[in-house]
Amino acid sequence: MHCYFHLVHTHERILDETGIEVSDLEAAHYQAIKAIQELRAEGEADEVDWRGWHLEVTDASGKVLLSIPLDMSQH
Structure with missing residues (x-):
C-alpha cells in the first residue's frame, strides 16, 4: 500500500x-x-514548537489512516 506522510496544523x-x-x-x-x-x-x-502539529498518514485516496500528534512523542 502506498502511504503519504503529511505534517498538519490547524491552518497549515x-x-x-x-x-x-x-x-x-x-x-x-x-x-x-x-x-x-x-x-x-x-x-x-x-527551536521548533511542535504543539498542535500532527503527522497524518494517508492512503492514495487521501483517507487518513493514522494521525500522530508531534507534541506527544517528544521522549
Whole structure:
C-alpha cells in the first residue's frame, strides 16, 4: 500500500507528494514514528514548537489512516 506522510496544523499543511510503499498499517506506523524522530534530529528541539502539529498518514485516496500528534512523542 502506498502511504503519504503529511505534517498538519490547524491552518497549515506540509504535504508529502511522493509517499512510500509499505506492507501494511503497522509498517506505516513504524515509518511515521521514524519520520517524527528524524524531524526532531534535524533541528534543535528547543527551536521548533511542535504543539498542535500532527503527522497524518494517508492512503492514495487521501483517507487518513493514522494521525500522530508531534507534541506527544517528544521522549
